[in-house]
Amino acid sequence: MSSMYLLSTATVMAAEETHSINEELHAMAPVFGAVAFTLFVLGLLVALSFAPRGKSPEVGEYQDPAQLPADEQAMLDSVHAAPRH
Numbered sequence: 001m002s003s004m005y006l007l008s009t010a011t012v013m014a015a016e017e018t019h020s021i022n023e024e025l026h027a028m029a030p031v032f033g034a035v036a037f038t039l040f041v042l043g044l045l046v047a048l049s050f051a052p053r054g055k056s057p058e059v060g061e062y063q064d065p066a067q068l069p070a071d072e073q074a075m076l077d078s079v080h081a082a083p084r085h
């Protein structure tokens with residue numbers, strides 16, 4: 001028996017096994033998608049949990065910009081300042 005014959009037989013057998021594995025993976029695709037979606041939603045919830053919404057002023061709390069705290073007033077002043085080139 002030549003080594004080429006054994007090589008081609010091994011190649012055919014490997015290709016047949018790979019085909020069955022691919023079919024099993026295609027059947028599992030919805031499960032993988034559901035797991036990935038769940039992980040992304042959990043990641044979104046974790047990211048949003050760090051948002052400082054509890055410290056935000058209520059709508060209409062500061063009608064006059066002069067009433068803003070000093071750090072927020074300084075931030076607004078830097079935004080409205082003329083750009084330096």
